[in-house]
Amino acid sequence: MFDSVRVRLTVWYSAVLTMVLVLVSVTTYFIVRTTSMQRTDTDLAVLADSFLVTFQDELADARTIDPSAILGAARQSMDEHRSNSDAFVILGPTGQILTTSDEVASSNYERATLIARVLETYEFRRFANRAASNELTLDTIPGPHTRRRAYARHFKANDQSCLLIVLHSLHAQNEMLETIRFTFTWMIFLGLLLAGTGGYFLARKSLAPVVAMGAQARQIGATNLHARLPVLNPNDELGQLATIFNDLLDRLDQSFERQRRFIADASHELRTPLAILRGEAEVAISQPGRSAEDYLESLKILHEETSRLIKIVEDLFTLTRADSGQYPLTLQDVYLEEIVTDCAQSARTLARENNIDLDVDASAECRIQADPALLRRMLLNLLDNAIKYTNEHGRVEINCRSTPNTFEVHVTDTGPGIPPELQSRIFERFFRADPARQRSGREGGAGLGLSIALWIAQAHQGSLELVRSDASGSHFAVYLPRHAVASTHTD
């Protein structure tokens, strides 16, 4: 049950609200209780003052120091200050009770007995003793039916030291506090009930879009990755979540699409050499009486196509490993100009076969931390293309330069160039500007060479660009930072 966010939210919400309600109620209750007790104490002091003023007046009027005069004045004063909630007790110099208001004033027998019982209690005697020895003047005394607030005041009557104790019934105050307690308890209970139900419905309503999104997301699979979640309000948190999720789906969709295209293109590329292999083998098998030259020719074709197949498979393998970031780069301190010279040397035979001039300028010292095998592969791809797409008696140049921040390798040729509308696509996998032309002879590439070269440049934190390509030829440039931190990841 607590696994549900709705329930957890409701419980938290209710718990916090209950805590707030309890805190407010308890604080209010104690403030009311303290204030009302303070007011009672003040009232008691005022009442005692008023009582003693009347008492002293009455005593003065008696003009005698007879002990009965004290009793008479006390009774007179008690009569005047008679109230249902207050009782007066006068103690003599030795602590004995001289008189009480109920002996005098109360016609209510029940009340008189009650007060008499209070006076007999241990707590009252204790208070009276402590008040007599000036230890305290105020205290709360438990008693039958209700507690009483006791207030003591010393006074002199005909040179005798007496003690007035006023007992105030806390019944009304207790009732008021009881009502407050009752009200607060119900308030907290009702608050909890309302917060619980209200909070649950609120949480349910707020989370409804998430549940709907979840249901919809569950229906999105590899086959319908084009479906998107509805974005009700793009500015709120849920809208933002849906947008982020849709962006993720976009990326996934594109990635799936790329993968689908990659597999389709790869199969297509592999099919042609495989068909040639099968055709050639069939011819060799079906014509048993062929000459040795014919067999040799067939074997040559088989060898060429197998090499082509191996090259395509190797390129595919490189790109797949590059995509998953699993191509290990073996970094070393190398001299780029030496690699450029080496590559030019390797490409020279091919250039010569096609009557193409190959010029190298690798005089600048370019010491770099890089994977030499990959750099060689990148440069050979560029040189191979330059030679492949340049007509006889053309010219190919490769040179490397050193700038303050980068090392650059430029490969230029005098080939026919790439049509402007296709230039932006040449780094795409399997893209060939003129597939028909390349099917013949050695020119048949699979359209992976530049993709791999671009990845190698990026894996060294550099870049590969087509600087210019027109009827006068093409110019490719590789830029490698001097202090590259190599990475095996590409987009």
Ligand code: ADP
């Ligand atoms: P391929 O294996 O077909 O050469 P690449 O990825 O190396 O594949 O090149 C992609 C396409 O870019 C080629 O098919 C070709 O049309 C074009 N291209 C690349 N380099 C050159 C160049 N130097 N001159 C003209 N076209 C080029």
